[in-house]
Amino acid sequence: MSPTKEFVRIAALGDLHFNKTTQAGSLQPLFAQISESADVLVLCGDLTDYGLAEEARGLARELQSLKIPAVTVLGNHDFESGQQAEICRVVSDAGVTPLDGDTTEIQGVGFAGVKGFAGGFGRRALGPWGEDIIKKFVHEAVNEALKLETALARLRSEQIVAVLHYSPIQETVEGEPVEIFPWLGSSRLEEPLTRYQVSAVVHGHAHRGSPEGRTTTGIPVYNVAIQVLRASYPDQPAFRIIEVPREAIVAGSIEDRRARDRRATDREPPASRVADAPGA
Ligand SMILES: [Fe+2]
Numbered sequence: 001m002s003p004t005k006e007f008v009r010i011a012a013l014g015d016l017h018f019n020k021t022t023q024a025g026s027l028q029p030l031f032a033q034i035s036e037s038a039d040v041l042v043l044c045g046d047l048t049d050y051g052l053a054e055e056a057r058g059l060a061r062e063l064q065s066l067k068i069p070a071v072t073v074l075g076n077h078d079f080e081s082g083q084q085a086e087i088c089r090v091v092s093d094a095g096v097t098p099l100d101g102d103t104t105e106i107q108g109v110g111f112a113g114v115k116g117f118a119g120g121f122g123r124r125a126l127g128p129w130g131e132d133i134i135k136k137f138v139h140e141a142v143n144e145a146l147k148l149e150t151a152l153a154r155l156r157s158e159q160i161v162a163v164l165h166y167s168p169i170q171e172t173v174e175g176e177p178v179e180i181f182p183w184l185g186s187s188r189l190e191e192p193l194t195r196y197q198v199s200a201v202v203h204g205h206a207h208r209g210s211p212e213g214r215t216t217t218g219i220p221v222y223n224v225a226i227q228v229l230r231a232s233y234p235d236q237p238a239f240r241i242i243e244v245p246r247e248a249i250v251a252g253s254i255e256d257r258r259a260r261d262r263r264a265t266d267r268e269p270p271a272s273r274v275a276d277a278p279g280a
């Protein structure tokens, strides 16, 4: 399908957990449908089930039916076997750009991606206090948040989508057992999103979570784990479409450039500039 004039259509999904029992060819219709419905695909990690390069090679074969640019972050499952570097190589060769504190711009939309980490939400989040191992655990989440902030600071795009595996807010993990909330994400990831006023956030990991929520400043956050999409929208294709205004139609004027330069400090809330729908 040719790109629409006004919007860049971003298809998002996560947690494919490709493994040796996944039937060859079973995901090709999904990727073909995404290619028809969107301009960009965003994958939110847990590409593989056991973190095996062989699983990634299986996924790469499915991705042959994808005809649009794609970016991804890795998930915790992709780290299980210590083969995450090879997984990145395999998906990169298949045309999917891995983001780990990195950025890319596609059709004028900026993408910043990190895996993120656990630790919990709000006032009940784990703090860096006591044993060294607790401090290291908390520092891992802080480091992921810093990587995200560094990536966001580099982007000059008017429209920015943040790509995570772990959730930055509690709202989109609700539906999971409350006892495991702290393992599903970290509020430390929320602050950079707010500071840089991203247009939208997508994540996975919470398979039984809720499909959408908002940061404290109103930025839309979508849990696009395929299990959540299937459960929440059984009649829709198993991906979410997020539409953001195409920058080309606003770029060029001094006003717009000024607005872009203000982005990190006083951008208007982005909620009104994002349209979305499950599937398409
Ligand atoms: Fe997962």
Ligand SMILES: [Fe+2]
Pocket (backbone or CB within 6 Å): 046, 075, 076, 077, 165, 204, 205, 206
């Ligand atoms: Fe996960």
